[in-house]
Amino acid sequence: MKYIELDLKRIRNATLLSIIPGLGQFYNKQVFKGIVFLSVFLLFIVEMLGFGAEALAGLISLGSTPGEHHSLFMLIEGSLQILIIAIFLLFYIVNIFDARKVAKLWVENKKVNTTMKSIMVNVSDSGFPYLLTIPAYLAMIFAIIFPVLVTLLIAFTNYDFYHIPPASLIDWVGFKNFFSIFFLSSYRDTFMSVLSWTIIWTICATTLQIVIGIFTAVVLNQKFIIAKRVFGIIFLLPWAVPAFITIMSFSNMFNDSIGAINTQVIPLIDSLLPFIDLGAIPWKTDPFWTKIAIIMVQGWLGFPYIYVLVSGILQSIPEEQYEAAKIDGANAIKRFRHITMPAIFMIAAPIFITQYTGNFNNFTMIYLFNEGGPGSIGAGAGSTDILISWIYKLTTGTSPQYSVAAAVTLFISAFVIIISLLVFKRTRAFEMED
Amino acid sequence: MNLFKSQKFSLSLSKFFTYFYLTLLAIIIIYPLLITASSAFKAGNITAFDLSFDANWTLDNFRRLFTETLYGDWYLNTLIIAIITMVIQVAIVTLAGYTYSRYRFIGRKRSLMFFLIIQMVPTTAALTAFYVMALLFGALDQNWFLIFIYVGGGIPMNTWLMKGYFDTVPIDLDESAKLDGAGHLRIFIQIVLPLVKPMLAVQALWAFMAPFGEYMLARFLLRTPENFTVAIGLQTFINNPMNQKVALFAAGAILIAVPISILFFMLQKNFVSGLTSGGTKG
Structure with a gap:
């Protein structure tokens, strides 16, 4: 006009x-x-x-x-x-x-x-x-x-x-606090080792729960299985029971000297499998084994969510697609790679990403299992502390470092937001409809 | 003939491995839950969970839980926090999700992106900020402050999920109701709301469960033992290596896990549709 x-x-x-x-x-x-x-x-x-x-x-x-x-x-x-x-x-x-x-x-x-x-x-x-x-x-x-x-x-x-x-x-x-975190040796060393463990933890634990979740859903989706519902209910239990309860129970079970894993489970495995002799494992006192234990427990806790999600997706894939692929001579592995996986990722990719960011900040798992221990790696952090549990310790310890904790908080927020935005852009999962 | 045989063999082999895997996984899941639960009924001062059935069985731990500890207070606190959080959050999220699904208004797309980004901010990490706020407002050690944080923190993600679910309700329904002369509120309450009941149930359950499991903020902001939530309270039973009350912990855990699991399984059918529809649509 x-x-x-x-x-x-x-x-x-x-x-x-x-x-x-x-x-x-x-x-x-x-x-x-x-x-x-x-x-x-x-x-x-x-x-x-x-x-x-x-x-x-x-x-x-x-x-x-x-x-x-x-x-x-x-x-x-x-x-x-x-x-x-x-x-x-x-x-x-x-x-x-x-x-x-x-x-x-x-x-x-x-x-x-x-x-x-x-x-x-x-x-x-x-x-x-x-x-x-x-x-x-x-x-x-x-x-x-x-x-x-x-x-x-x-x-x-x-x-x-x-x-x-x-x-x-x-x-x-x-910028003194940021300078300390990135350049001052006492904080920098702690920050770098906590950050690298946080990333390793996030990738290992989340991938583990996704793999178990998808595998279980695919296995249970086969037609011949009897008692499907019973298995289905059992596999939901780790999600249904509040996590803090199971983490505290596992914490007790993984106790080096009296815990059930060392006193019952490992002796049982040793007696069942003749070539293996594990002996007692220092789950709570050796950082390496604590990390292994934490990742396994998170796999236990986190897979049902993925399993439920993927089961739903599997049921929505039309049977004809598989039939057609079979006629074309595609074997089970090929059918899984070219039909099942794309369908799962198309729908569930954004949810998988929230699983990764969730574990990045999974305070409950790290802190309730062994309070970030064993031992200390300086600046108040234990050997299995992730960034968020380090923040908690910096804030609640006997000599609180509120401002440093705040700087680390800003770092995690920025880190998580940038990474997820990059991935969201790539998966295009959140494109608007208009 | 030979081929047929080998096919049959590989089929039964895959059947064997299928059942082997499913059974093994079931055992790995049930074992820790079973030994925790059974410890609640064992007499004497046990220090670790294990699978032994030669103990003296008793209900005494449950009695001690309510007479010798503050467990009753903790349970009540958590229930109050959980119920209020659930009611307020579901109300807010339903209104916002409905709006974003049904109305086209200036700033809609931008604010939806804003929800998506702000949803990633780990609010619990802003411990110090909440602490300072609590000091200023006299909210340290107060339940309402936790409720306020839980409600606010859950809104962005749940609004997304809610909006996604509202999107699955065909808009023709609204339009024909509008032609019949129904107003904004009537369309919302009488036409659309009944159709999203499954998602409402899921949202309510999650909002209700969250305060039961949240540890970080509750541990930091609640100071007197009478005001604790169950997660913090129960941890005091087992975090002192010199004085572990493992059986009491197990008893307290059962009283939480059983009702929550029942609620969970009652609503479980709604999960899948709620999850997938929320994730795919923008």
Whole structure:
């Protein structure tokens, strides 16, 4: 649509006027909307003068007098203010676009809602979807975004056991914590070895549970099997029983001297298989064997989820595909590779990825089995600690390193997000339908 | 003839290995569960689970659990947290999932991507942030603060799954109802909601189960033993090598595992459709 000079001027006026929210709407003869927008704007000004400016100043200084200024509260009130400003900016942009859009409607001689009633009807109609998602956004803002923002800020401070408010102040230290993690030898060595074990653990444990899950589903999907339902129920048990219970039980069973694995299972295997003599294995005191045990237990815990998922997919593959492949002379392995696997991965790939990211942060498994032990590899980490359990120890130990823990938290979040986005892009599993 | 024989032989061989594998796996699954469960009924101070049937069988451990420990408090705390988390989360997620499935609005695609990304943030790792928030709001050692974190943390992923399931309900239904003059709310409550009951059940079960298993935040934020959840409480029975109450742990574990497993198997049929439909569609 082409506008003449006068029209363009109208649109420009409305846009410029809405630099003060509400004025653009008044110009568009939407008095009710203008009053609402102007009051939001005034409310924000009042909030800034009464609380916001001070909160921001506090966030920058983090206090100057120990005992009087509580740096932590200043930090958190400041982050709250950042959130409020962000939300206001969003409103501000909407306000400008609204003024522009309505001005265009006027110019094009289209119907404009000017009365309060017609605006309310319009809001309740087109605003309905926003209204329904508000609770979700509120909950996410306060339970996810706000904590992440606070973590982000803490990572740039020196909050640790030397600096605990209100007795002492916290200060901004820039990138010092990140520098320590990546370059300072005491932290760097721990970080690197914890990170590499975290990656090994994630890949081994998750692949193990996926392989067992798929294999079990395929085996149980054969037609001749009797008592299918009984097996099906048994294979679901590791998922049905809350994981913390089974992990604690396994922790007891893998005890070096009195645990059932060393006192019952291994002697049984030794007596059944004549060529093998395992003897007692130091499951809890040798890092290597602890790692083996943890990966096996996770395979036990995690395969039913995959098994259920894959069983469902297998039943949805039409029988004719297999029949046709058989006639073409494809053997069982070929049929599995060219029909079964593609079908499984097409549907389940995104879920497999969430399994990997889940294990990357599987605190419960690592911590409840052996508390990240045995032994210590420095900076508070044990030999089987993964990043998230190291964070837990840095935060809850006798000499807490809150700011370093926050820096590591940021690292994991970024790491997990980047990796999964890359994979999601490749699998194209999350392409939108429109 | 020879060929036929060898085919038959390989078929019975594969049958043998199939049953061998299934049986072995079943044993590996049942064994740890069985020795834990049986320890709950053994008298005396046992220190390790094992498969022995020459013990003195007793129900005394269950009595001790409720008279000598705080197990009753823990159970009640966990139930309260789990039920409130479940109700609030399912309500929020259903509304949001429905909206994303049915309405086309400005910012829809962008915010869906936002859900997908934020879902990957390991919120529990923001321990320090939650701790500072709890200090400011006086929420340390409070159940409601945990509920708040659990509800918020579960929303992004579950909204995705819920939206995927709503997508499987044909939109023609809504449209014909609209022609009959039904409003937004009536279409939602009377037409669409009844059709997604299976997914609602799955979501409710998962939201209910999560607080039972969450350890990290609960351990850090709950300070007095009376306020513990079962996961933290039960761990105190076995994490002290000098004073292990293994039989009490086993008894406490049974009282959680049995009801949850029953719920789980009742709703199990709904899992597959819920999982696959949520994962494939954008």
